[in-house]
Amino acid sequence: MGRWEPDSRGRLETAALALFGERGFENTTVVEIAARAGLTERTFFRYFADKREVLFGGAGALRELLVGTVDGAPENADPLDVVVAAFEAAAAMLQERREFALRRQAVIAANTELREREVIKLALLAAAVADALRRRGVSETAASLIADTGIAIFSAAFAAWINETEHREFPLLIRESFDELRAVTAGATRP
């Protein structure tokens, strides 16, 4: 048995999500989060670079899944198809923790700073996916475009998944958004 309770990081994350839910992000101090987790403020900042970061621990796993899927796709597959498939896998992953995702999203939606952080996390995911595409030989610009497009599809599907009253499968919603995007671009100016 260790000297301290185990899983400090997890306890901090749980405490933070609970407190943010109860009284909001701004009305919760780091000292309070740490106290509820049975730790001190200093320890909080050893695990998380800043107060917001405590809500974004899962981003790393998501990135690995996305990059892994792209890296593992057949060599001659269409890049956009590959990216969409990767986001479908990510959607499936999130779907398994829908309750957590909902509570977390409610907290984030209620605060501008947190929305900022979420947007930048998405941008980082896009950058990682773009890198993976370049490794497959996709050109500089195309890689960015495709990765950003993937994020756009994912965001649209995520909003639907969270907000729709009839709860449909998240990966299915990804596919639908993709179809919609193809319809949209097909309609635009033809040379």
Next chain:
Amino acid sequence: MGRWEPDSRGRLETAALALFGERGFENTTVVEIAARAGLTERTFFRYFADKREVLFGGAGALRELLVGTVDGAPENADPLDVVVAAFEAAAAMLQERREFALRRQAVIAANTELREREVIKLALLAAAVADALRRRGVSETAASLIADTGIAIFSAAFAAWINETEHREFPLLIRESFDELRAVTAGATRP
């Protein structure tokens, strides 16, 4: 003649960009910015919600231009074409202040917090464009997708405009990114 020097806001912006360029964002305090502008810290925070915001005053004008262009487009025009045209207009606007844009971008690129803020500004632009599209009758999901796609095109073109050694016309680069995106989506899975 006023009681104070005019254009406090502008003086703060100029002082901030200069200081950030000299010693970096993190090594510059708000007190120093205010002092160089002949003002106090408190006044700085009356004009800007936070330290980063001093670099993003132009975002409002950009949004108005985008939204205005979308609102003013012919009623039956293809939504994606309309959005691309709006971003071409925005690109033309930025091109007129290339020097400023370059210095500003160098400062932003050097700091994570500032990159975060820039990403969220782009997200806000996307949201505004999406709203404008909905006003035109475009569906909820399609509006988000098209607006995000526009941002993706803009971002890719902006990177090229800033980084390429041969300086090409920004609006032209937008058009090229758009073409590339269409090529990419045309290549993906066909039903």
Next chain:
DNA sequence: TAGAGTGATGACAGCAACTGACATCAACCG
């Protein structure tokens, strides 16, 4: 098994971002 690490945590001091409350005073207005 003594003693030297090791690693997670605590204690404490301090900076800088940001805020609220109130004071100031030139310019303007009736």
Next chain:
DNA sequence: CGGTTGATGTCAGTTGCTGTCATCACTCTA
């Protein structure tokens, strides 16, 4: 001419975040 207004200053306080050093159960090694 006196009152109001609006931009700015002053000051005190909270909180996010960091550097530094101490602590001490556990572990490894001689």
